[in-house]
Amino acid sequence: MFTVPTSKRIGIDLGTANTLVYLVGEGIVLNEPTVVAVTAEDNRVVAVGKEAKEMLGRTPGNVVAMRPLRDGVIADYSITEAMLSYFIDKACGQSRFFKPEVMVCIPSGVTQVERRAVLDAAMSAGAKVAYLIDEPLAAAIGAKIPIAQPAGHMIVNIGGGSTESAVISLGGVVVHSSVRVAGNKIDEAISSYIRRKFNLLIGETTAEDIKIVLGNAVIEKGVKEEKETMDIRGRDTITGLPRSITLDELQVNEAIRPTLLDIIGGAKQVLEQCPPELASDIIDKGIVMSGGTSLLRNLDKLMTVTTGVPCHVAEDALLCVVKGTGVAMENIELYKRSIAKK
Secondary structure, three states: OOOOOOOOEEEEEEOOOEEEEEEOOOEEEEEEEOOEEEEOOOOOEEEEOHHHHOOOOOOOOOEEEEOOEEOOEEOOHHHHHHHHHHHHHHHHOOOOOOOOEEEEEEOOOOOHHHHHHHHHHHHHOOOOEEEEEEHHHHHHHHOOOOOOOOOOEEEEEEOOOOEEEEEEEOOEEEEEEEEOOOHHHHHHHHHHHHHHHHOEEOOHHHHHHHHHHHOEOOOOOOOOOOOOEEEEEEEEOOOOOEEEEEEEHHHHHHHHHHHHHHHHHHHHHHHHHOOHHHHHHHHHHOEEEEOHHHHOEOHHHHHHHHHOOOEEEOOOHHHHHHHHHHHHHHOOOOOHHHEEEO
16 A cells, blocks of 8 residues: 655754754654864865864865854854754655654843754754754753652753753743753863863864863772872973873863853752742652763762752663653644643
8 A cells, every 4th residue: 555755853962063854753863963064265064074073183274174063053054054954864765755844942041042043953854843942851851850840859960061950840841941061061071170280282083182181070088099090191281392291180170060050050050040849859760960061070979969869860861851752753733731832
């Protein structure tokens, strides 16, 4: 029997560091860095995603590798549009007969202008209909939190560009806070600490590697005498020559601690504004953490100690937002109150 093909439905987690794409009926089909390489003269896109990320800090003069999103919002409109178009083509196949329906997730603290920019970029990239969903809501759906209940649930989604904290009840966001401090700011803190303390310049990718290997939010004294170390190579700011140093996790902890406290400050702000009935629910259930940066060692412990509320990291923390966006796209009628449409 001949079946009429229908337009595909896609959920996109447009992150500052990584973009993930969920295809309804298939699951997550794409997970690539949000990096685009363009030519300096005519802004022509040369590479997108993994290929472009490998070029960061290594490009010749006529090619520029850049991140088109900064702090969770679009910094370069035309390049974001080209990147979205590339990801939609890759997920749906180039020879698509129908335009897909696309749902993009955005930080809850963005302005109306920034929201419109995302909707317009999705439409220009080839969407038939574009929907927007708030990041904390998508993260809560993806973390399997029963958001429709008349009870308070708190989610803190720590990504690459922004930290979204929200209290969710009856399927909507009650209180939210968005701080534009997250994974990228931790990388910057590591870079500037190494420049200040060792007169050594390192690149973005090296800073991220240090965060992954040595990053630890709470170093328990006396638990282990041996400190983890790592050899770092960079350029000496005084002589201008390449040099290598050895860094340990205590030094990295010293570098990132102020940034981590800024991230937790966003969560504390939400707890302070939370209605008392919902606050008691949150103390019972605890805070759920999602997003790539929540995987930093012992960040949940630091959050628990600082806020006084038990915290735990959701399973598949990296994928919570894109899974939630996909589920919302599958059950659009259920979530239509919380979704903007164009």
